[in-house]
Amino acid sequence: MTLPSPPALFDDSPAARKREQWGWYFYDWANSAFPTTVLTVFLGPYLITIAENAAGGGQYVDVIGFDVRPGAYFSFVVGVAAILQIVFMPVAGALADHTGRKKQLMGFFALLGALATVCFWFVSDGRYILGGALFLVANVGFACAFVIYNSFLPEIATPDERDKVSGMGWGFGYLGGGLLLAVHLVLFLQAESFGLDSGTAVRIALSSAGLWWGGFTIIPLLRLRNRHALAPRSESAGQAIGGTFRQLGRTAAGLRAYPLTLAFLVGYLLYNDGVQTVISFSATFAEKELQLGKTVQIGAILMVQFVAFFGALLLSWLASRVGAKRVVLGALVAWTIVVTIAYFLPAGSALAFYGLGFAIAIVMGGTQALSRSLFSHVIPKGKEAEYYSLYEISDKGSTFLGSFTLGMAFQMSGSYRLAIISLIAFFVLGGAILAAVNLPKAIRAAGNQVPEKI
Numbered sequence: 001m002t003l004p005s006p007p008a009l010f011d012d013s014p015a016a017r018k019r020e021q022w023g024w025y026f027y028d029w030a031n032s033a034f035p036t037t038v039l040t041v042f043l044g045p046y047l048i049t050i051a052e053n054a055a056g057g058g059q060y061v062d063v064i065g066f067d068v069r070p071g072a073y074f075s076f077v078v079g080v081a082a083i084l085q086i087v088f089m090p091v092a093g094a095l096a097d098h099t100g101r102k103k104q105l106m107g108f109f110a111l112l113g114a115l116a117t118v119c120f121w122f123v124s125d126g127r128y129i130l131g132g133a134l135f136l137v138a139n140v141g142f143a144c145a146f147v148i149y150n151s152f153l154p155e156i157a158t159p160d161e162r163d164k165v166s167g168m169g170w171g172f173g174y175l176g177g178g179l180l181l182a183v184h185l186v187l188f189l190q191a192e193s194f195g196l197d198s199g200t201a202v203r204i205a206l207s208s209a210g211l212w213w214g215g216f217t218i219i220p221l222l223r224l225r226n227r228h229a230l231a232p233r234s235e236s237a238g239q240a241i242g243g244t245f246r247q248l249g250r251t252a253a254g255l256r257a258y259p260l261t262l263a264f265l266v267g268y269l270l271y272n273d274g275v276q277t278v279i280s281f282s283a284t285f286a287e288k289e290l291q292l293g294k295t296v297q298i299g300a301i302l303m304v305q306f307v308a309f310f311g312a313l314l315l316s317w318l319a320s321r322v323g324a325k326r327v328v329l330g331a332l333v334a335w336t337i338v339v340t341i342a343y344f345l346p347a348g349s350a351l352a353f354y355g356l357g358f359a360i361a362i363v364m365g366g367t368q369a370l371s372r373s374l375f376s377h378v379i380p381k382g383k384e385a386e387y388y389s390l391y392e393i394s395d396k397g398s399t400f401l402g403s404f405t406l407g408m409a410f411q412m413s414g415s416y417r418l419a420i421i422s423l424i425a426f427f428v429l430g431g432a433i434l435a436a437v438n439l440p441k442a443i444r445a446a447g448n449q450v451p452e453k454i
Helices: 014-031 033-055 070-099 102-122 128-151 162-189 198-223 237-257 259-289 294-322 324-344 350-377 384-413 416-421 424-436 439-445
Strands: 061-063 066-068
Touching (some): 014 102, 014 128, 014 198, 033 061, 033 070, 033 102, 033 128, 033 162, 033 198, 066 070, 128 384, 162 198, 162 350, 259 324, 259 384, 259 424, 294 324, 324 350, 324 424
Antiparallel strands (some): 061 066
16 A cells, blocks of 8 residues: 655645646646647648658658558658557556656656657658657657646645646646747748748757757756655566556556546547547648638637637636536537537638637637546546546547548538538537536545535
8 A cells, every 4th residue: 555655745835836836837838839839830741741752753652661652641650649649648647656756757758758859850851750750759758748747736736726727737838839839930931031941940940849848847847746655666667567557457447436537538538529620620621611821820820829828717717606517518519609600601711710710719728728627626546647648548539539520521521611510519429428427426436525616
């Protein structure tokens, strides 16, 4: 049985918690450079271009013995990365809980991912395989560190503080990622005036995102504290890994004892699927259906980053008044309305697309932040990192469902409008399951205190 650390080691006064919370916010600020600059904007088109140049006009490039079309290369890499995330995230979560060295493990995975991102500087002249390999390492590092980062939330915030703290974290992430992306877009769009070609500008943007991520990660590493007792230092690496897998197996089996927690995860998987698919599909919808150019798309991306900062704070404030569950359910109604409006948007209407992006930004951050804080209440104590790994698997695994549904809708109809409106099913079903979950009962079943507003 693992005993808690001596109370004298931990000052959990409001001032001490506030110090840790500010450190925790800065990890969202740090790691948001990766999904914004690297994943959303620059890496995909750049890697495809590198692969096309390597093909030399041919139809395929060689990828570990397989002939792959250059245009499909990045999608292939992203698919492999998603599988690796699903494999490694629960292991990272269980290892963090088993060893008690959460801060050290978060730092290891974060700095590993940041270092791989810095090394994108070397991806040029046909090195598409190197680029894909670095992305796999960076993406796994990002996912594993984020699982452990999330697991700090129940430790650094009281039940009544979590909505606000989670919202601030998401808000800082949008703000930090948006600021760095704005700098990178200026660098890219004005590359010639800086004496750079576009490829060099992209490599600078990618590698500097890694420096941003790694540099700002130092702040949370200095402020966050391990709270659970550390595993004995005499324990070998093999024993630690073996104990981790045994603990992971017990977590999966033990989830049956918390059916309401499981129901929450299923509901989250469904409605978050809709959220993530709308976000990832928005650029394609803007280009293929609305015939909007890259300038409009880039402007919308920047606007969403900054508006989402205020949206996350606004919905967190609302949650403190009416409860997080009601706010999330209201946000899902808003998502349904947004997708319905998207169906009717006229082609070429940049102003309407910006308006839709503004509405998405308001509810996007709050939906994610409040879902994270709601889940923190239904986790049994001492299992935070493991359960957040299951939560993140629901996040990553759901992208397969959304992409498949959207693809099938387009395959059968040939219409991007019908494809995007098919996602309403995810918001309706996920919201219905969340509405049916008795959260106070789920929180008490997990042995936690029910907050005043839930």
